[in-house]
Amino acid sequence: MITQKEIILPSMRKGFHQIDKFISEAIGALPETGIMNIFVKHTSAALMINENADPDVQTDLNTLLERIAPENDPQYSHTLEGPDYMPAHFKTAVLGSSLTIPITNYRLNTGTWQGIYFCEFRRNGGNRKLVITIYH
Amino acid sequence: MITQKEIILPSMRKGFHQIDKFISEAIGALPETGIMNIFVKHTSAALMINENADPDVQTDLNTLLERIAPENDPQYSHTLEGPDYMPAHFKTAVLGSSLTIPITNYRLNTGTWQGIYFCEFRRNGGNRKLVITIYH
């Protein structure tokens, strides 16, 4: 059985934003056993599972990500849409556009330290659409 | 309910190739609601969702990807199978071997600017096999 819901994330600043609560509130009760897929419908924002405790981790993840996708790189061909545009697209390719997470005993079966992050890579990304699909 | 099809991509040159049309023609009608998983059965080719409009974006993604997976790196141990071999395997690890995409109203529910790309990382990759699985 499949259930599906499209949700809109409010505009968020560039950075990593934990969305576990946002998703659980948007979706409501979960099945006893299943899988949740979260898909972001944009090419300059991604989804990531990472540590949910110390914000320094997010700072350092950002440092490493910016190093492999720098702004204003002289080799870029596509520069019309701002310095954060190409880096955002590479970061999205590397982190990915969807997550698949098991559901066990009516809950997302993530580990103690795992948080679900929405990764906004643009300075003015605006509202963002996610599609949540649950199969059980 | 699960349906599944193995398809063969014709030999493509090294680079990013949009395959949305190829997949929709191979698969035919989609269910009203569901999920499509696309899996590539090779270790030197990957799948990616990224911008479908300006080819400069693909050029720049390639520039950044080649920088973290350079050819002829003096530190490589595995060099027997050509200069594109190890870079291809690292790029595949980073971009990933499968995509999971929601199906809504009988269509893949990707965003306006999202395209599905087959990423051929070898100069002579030859034919490539994909497995498409749809559950609904």
Next chain:
Amino acid sequence: MITQKEIILPSMRKGFHQIDKFISEAIGALPETGIMNIFVKHTSAALMINENADPDVQTDLNTLLERIAPENDPQYSHTLEGPDYMPAHFKTAVLGSSLTIPITNYRLNTGTWQGIYFCEFRRNGGNRKLVITIYH
């Protein structure tokens, strides 16, 4: 139909470990057609599909991965938990916390050269939990 099992990997040294056999023994008989999702419940270990033949490939993948996530980087904010901590978290973000693999004719439908790797990024990661979900 969904079946699910949580399994515990014994403590493994830092590196890439092929786990195809471990998983097939833990799971037993597979359905004729379906999908298997493997999810790792930790933020400093990942899953990867890559070449299963020459161990040099794993050595070189590690070289490239360590280069984008170096130990003891002077820019790190989070250093309390050891030099392998932040690199492990970045590598996990890049390689990802889950794999989705098609099942065809009662077997995982991976290519000839594809192996499933558990990637332990810490020197003392200890036991690690995986959740295997099969839908068919």
